Amino acid sequence: MDKETDILIIDDDKDLVGSMRIVLESKGYHVRIAHESKAGYARIQEKTPDLIILDVMMTSDTEGFDLAFKLRNQPDYEAVPILMVTSFPKHMAEQGPEKFQHIMGEEWPVTKFLEKPIDPEQLLDSIASLLQGD
Template sequence: MQEAKILIIDDDPDISEAMTVVLESKNYQVSIARNSREGMDRIQDDKPDLIILDVMMDTPQEGFTMGRQLQENPETKDIPVLMVTAVKEKTGLDFKAEAGDDTWLPVDDFIDKPVKPQVLLEKVAKLLSKSK
C-alpha cells in the first residue's frame, strides 16, 4: 500500500520542516505550503490524504478561514484536517465565538505548538485510519 500523502500548510519553515522530519520517519509523503493560497493550489494539483493546518499565517485567522473553505467544498470536505496552533484553546482564541456553538470547529482535530513528535504521529495515524 502506498503511504499516505500529507500536506503541511504553515508559514513557519522551521516548524513545518521539523514536522516533515517526524512524518517522514514513518514514511509519509510530505509536502509543504507556506500559506492558504499555495495550499489550495497544492490540493488541486494532488489531493492529499491529510492536511496539517496552522491557524495564524498572514492573518491571525487564516487557518480558520481555510478550514471552513475546505469543509464547504465537496471536493475537499472528506480530507481530514489537523489544526496546529501556538494558542491554546482554553485560554486563547475564542473558538466558540468563531464557531457559533460549543463544538463546531472547521477541522477534525487540533494540537498545540510545539508539537511533540509522538503526539503528532498518533494524531495523524488516528485521523488517517478514521478516514479510510
C-alpha cells in the first residue's frame, strides 16, 4: 500500500476515530485526525489530504455538511473525495428541521456515505474505491 496516502478523519467520537485509525494504519495509510470542523479545515489547509472521512453532527448538527459544502466550493479542495460517516441516515435529514432545509434540493456535497457502525472491511473497500476514483 502507498505509504504516502494521507487520510484526514474529522469526527468528534474519539473511540470511533481510534478504531478507524487502527484499521487504516494497518493498511499503511497515513492518518491525521481532527475532532471538529474548524480544526479539520486547518489540517486541510496545512496539507491537502488524499481523502477525508467526515462526520455529520459534531459541535453543531450540520457541521459536517457545512464543511463539505465549503470544500466543494473551493477549487483547491473540490476534488478531494469525502467519505461521510454518520449514524444519521439520509432520510432523517430529509425529515429534519428548518436548519436542514437549506441542504435539501441540492446535490449532496459528499462522494460517498457510510452508515455507522463502521465495519472495517467496508471502510477499507470504500476508501480503496474512492481513491481509485470510482
